[in-house]
Amino acid sequence: MEITVDETFDNNHRVVNQKFQPIGQFTFTSLDAGEHKFCLTPRHTGWAKRAKHRVFFDLVVGDARPLVDSKRSGDVHFLTVKTNEFIRKLKEIRREQSLFREREAAFRDASESVNNGSVKWTIIQLIVLLGTCYWQLTYLKGFFVKQKVV
Numbered sequence: 724m725e726i727t728v729d730e731t732f733d734n735n736h737r738v739v740n741q742k743f744q745p746i747g748q749f750t751f752t753s754l755d756a757g758e759h760k761f762c763l764t765p766r767h768t769g770w771a772k773r774a775k776h777r778v779f780f781d782l783v784v785g786d787a788r789p790l791v792d793s794k795r796s797g798d799v800h801f802l803t804v805k806t807n808e809f810i811r812k813l814k815e816i817r818r819e820q821s822l823f824r825e826r827e828a829a830f831r832d833a834s835e836s837v838n839n840g841s842v843k844w845t846i847i848q849l850i851v852l853l854g855t856c857y858w859q860l861t862y863l864k865g866f867f868v869k870q871k872v873v
Contacts, residue, residue: 725764732757742766 726749728739738759739751753759765776867873 725762725766727762727764729760729762730755730757731760735760 730736
């Protein structure tokens with residue numbers, strides 16, 4: 724069941740747009756007094772498309788605090804416990820994220836150090852190779868001149 728509530732006095736401003744189970748209670752609080760438009764839309768599954776629906780719609784106008792407080796005091800305690808549990812889990816997740824950031828920074832520094840070392844080693848090898856090539860060319864040139872091949 725999808726429930727929408729629009730305030731007709733405020734250019735059809737949508738106050739509520741929620742999906743619920745087909746059985747249950749629905750409560751909302753309006754900030755301003757005025758005319759509201761309710762729309763109840765059933766959402767069908769495959770076999771229930773041709774089924775008939777019966778909707779009981781009771782409307783209570785007034786302060787909802789006593790109604791909510793009397794029916795939901797156990798729910799408020801349950802929600803408080805759940806909220807505290809979620810906050811604890813969130814703190815644990817943030818702690819793990821900071822630990823992962825520290826590990827990632829250490830790994831990145833180690834990787835950059837290894838990469839810099841490999842670049843330096845490659846440059847040194849290239850210089851040695853070019854020096855060896857130059858020495859071989861000068862030696863062979865002198866050898867061929869001495870042998871009178873060139």
